[in-house]
Amino acid sequence: MSRIGNKIIVLPAGVSVSVADDNVVSVKGPKGTLTQAVDSDITVEVEGSELKVKRPTEQKRHKALHGLYRSLINNMVVGVDAGYKKELEIIGVGYKASAANNVLELQLGYSHNIFMAIPAEIKLTTTSEKGQNPKVILEGIDKELIGSVAAKIKSLRKVEPYKGKGIRFVGEIVRRKAGKSASKK
Numbered sequence: 001m002s003r004i005g006n007k008i009i010v011l012p013a014g015v016s017v018s019v020a021d022d023n024v025v026s027v028k029g030p031k032g033t034l035t036q037a038v039d040s041d042i043t044v045e046v047e048g049s050e051l052k053v054k055r056p057t058e059q060k061r062h063k064a065l066h067g068l069y070r071s072l073i074n075n076m077v078v079g080v081d082a083g084y085k086k087e088l089e090i091i092g093v094g095y096k097a098s099a100a101n102n103v104l105e106l107q108l109g110y111s112h113n114i115f116m117a118i119p120a121e122i123k124l125t126t127t128s129e130k131g132q133n134p135k136v137i138l139e140g141i142d143k144e145l146i147g148s149v150a151a152k153i154k155s156l157r158k159v160e161p162y163k164g165k166g167i168r169f170v171g172e173i174v175r176r177k178a179g180k181s182a183s184k185k
Contacts, residue, residue: 003067004066004067004070004071005053005055005063005066005067005069005070006066007070008050008051008052009050009051009052009053009070009073009074009077010049010050010051011046011049011050011051011077012029012077012081014029014030014081015027015028015029015030015077015080015081016028016029017044017046017051017073017077018046019044019045019046022037023037023038023039023040023042023044024036024037024038025037025038025044025073025076027073027076027077027079027080028080029077029079029080029081029141030080030081031079031080031081031082031083031141032080032141033080034076034079034080034141034142036069036072036073036076038069038073039065039069041055041056041062041065042054042055042062042065042066042069043055043056044069044073051073051077053066053069053070053073054066075143075144078143079140079141079142079143080141083139083140083141084139084140084141084142084143084146085137085138085139085146086137086138086146086147086150086169087135087136087137087138087169087170088135088136088137088138088150088153088154088167088168088169088170089133089134089135089167089168089169089170090106090108090133090134090135090136090157090166090167091133091159091164091165091166091167091168092108092109092157092165092166093165094107094109095107095108095109095134095157095165096128096134097126097128097134097135097136098126098128099118099124099125099126099136102117102118102119102120102122102124103115103116103117103118104116104117104118104124104126104136104153106153106156106157108156108157108167109157109165114156116152116153116156118138118149119145119149121140121141121142121145122138122139122140122142122145122146122149123138123139123140124136124137124138125137125139135170136153136167138150150169153167154167154168154169159174161174161175161176161177162176162177162179164176
């Protein structure tokens with residue numbers, strides 16, 4: 001039984017959902033519009049300010065798709081209403097980040113700077129305050145896109161376990177390892 005799929009999605013004020021004939025769900029809100037193609041077996045019903053996702057049978061495939069599409073549609077509703085935000089922290093001596101025209105420039109201890117083009121749907125800002133680690137802030141309405149861009153940025157310099165240098169999410173806890181210990185003879 002998909003417990004996630006059975007939950008009703010309550011639509012906030014200002015958010016409207018429409019389902020096309022080819023089972024494409026589009027969610028429109030104050031921050032923008034998102035669309036998602038839904039499997040032909042799954043039905044999406046809009047009743048007033050509530051949205052229900054239903055499956056035809058109890059097959060394992062239908063149960064999996066039921067919960068998946070309910071979660072995707074809920075993420076779209078939250079995105080167009082409130083939006084999503086991810087913050088990355090860059091830790092390391094000489095590590096820097098700057099942004100201009102949705103191009104992120106990173107100095108991560110390599111012999112060259114790394115330039116990364118960020119999709120236009122995402123708002124990119126960087127902060128560098130004295131005594132604080134540089135931060136990269138990603139904001140937008142598409143949770144999947146923000147997550148994949150944040151993961152790509154994070155993969156450019158993974159956090160190493162000995163000194164903790166690298167790129168991590170703000171508040172992420174990294175397990176540290178003990179270094180070498182001198183032998184006492």
